[in-house]
Amino acid sequence: MLGVGRGGNDPTLEKTYVQKTSEMPRMESINKQRPGCKEKELIFGTWNVRTLFRTGALLSLLSQLNEYRIAITALQETRWMQGKDIMHMKSHTLCYSGKEKGVRKFGVAFVVERNMERNVLDFKAIDERICVLRIKTKFKNMSLINVHAPTEEKEKSERETFYQKVEETYDVPPMT
Secondary structure, three states, X not given: OEEEOOOOOOOOOOOEEEOOOOOOOEEEEEOOOOOOOOOOOEEEEEEEOXXXXXXXXXXXXXXXXXXXXXXXXXXXXXXXXXXXXXXXXXXXXXXXXXXXXXXOOOOEEEEEXXXXXXXXXXXXXEEOOEEXXXXXXOOOEEEEXXXXXXXXXXXXXXXXXXXXXXXXXXXXXXXX
């Protein structure tokens, strides 16, 4: 965490903390546990990891996700060249979509806690910028769409093609 102080050496003023966005995931939860309710809270997160290509980056990421107890995390900019696959690990399952060959850029993925894996109905890797995870919840099934959008500096045609593909992905009815 990055500490930000106010007011010089005045001990009566509290120190405030600001998180660096690149170091922590954004989180949202549903099914918050209510008093007397035995259901577990389901926490979603999204994180632009900038790269998982460095040695130890994946292990470091999984350690952070365990610390925050995030059940499902959408990752952007994984920069993996292995194409599309599902990798089962000891504590998590990684569903990823990246480039087959060429420049090592983009890549999106979902990291699912091992105990949530039984709720995964389907994973679709659309391309290196879009993937979809379909999960089962208590009352209905849910589709999570993970995207890494092009910036404003990209050509207008590239941006339009991307958003058309997102719209097509959104409009496809789920299989289950």
